[in-house]
Amino acid sequence: MSGEKPKVVFVLGGPGAGKGTQCSKIVERFHFVHLSAGDLLREERAREGSEFGQLIEEYIRNGKIVPVEVTCSLLENAMKLSGKMRFLIDGFPRNQDNLDGWQRQMADKTDMQFVLFFDCAEDVCVVRCLGRGQGGSGRSDDNMESLKKRIQTYNNDSLPIIKHFENAGQVKRIDATPDADTVFQAVERVFLDAGFQ
Ligand code: UDP
Ligand code: MG
DSSP, rough: OOOOOEEEEEEEEEETHHHHHHHHHHHHHHHHEEEHHHHHHHHHOOOOOOOSHHHHHHHHHOOOOOOOOOOOOOOOOHHHHHTSSSSETOOOOOOOOHHHHHHTTGOOOOOOEEEEEEEEEEEEEOOOOOOHHHTTTOOOTTTTHHHHHHHHIIIIIIIIHHHHHHTTTHHHHHOOSSHHHHHHHHHHHHHHHHHHH
16 A cells, blocks of 8 residues: 555535535546535435434534534545545535544545635625525525524634634635636636646
8 A cells, every 4th residue: 555645625615605516627627536525414314224314404404513423434434435535525624523523533544735715705605505495406404594504604613614724824715706617717726736637
């Protein structure tokens, strides 16, 4: 076994900032594996016989953050299963509990490259999430009531984590307000500058 550790990029930003959309484009262009913590939790919720299904649904509907032991294990399993070496971890870590759990369980096993931060005005995010809900996202949290709680959680719990990474000089900030193709031009530059191709 070589000593090389899997490379990880954390992708953060408010609900509706466009993390998922941009991750798909990064996957296509730079051959990363996209792991959305929210998608992994929704899959686990839907899995027959999951002991965490109900807990996950409650947290998601209320815009709260699932205890890190659950999320981090789902991430680690997905990384192992893929057998790949480049990962976008989308929507995680989003509070101090998430960050502490990652440091305990995964930090030594991975090589964190940078944090890709999609910075988007709150009103734009709201329009995008509600549009996604009306378009039939099937998500139990793309409604105004859940969205208000998600935004509150983001402002209270997630922004301080982004601030923490920023103080460590690890954040690449992207203006996520324009259309997806314009945003991706900035994203592409970040990955090229970081030596990916
Ligand atoms: N979630 C969580 N831990 C995570 C990621 C997501 O508990 O690490 C839950 C949380 O309740 C969040 C929801 O899943 O509000 C949806 O997250 P997702 O990232 O899919 O939403 P987005 O921010 O992309 O709209
Ligand atoms: Mg998402």
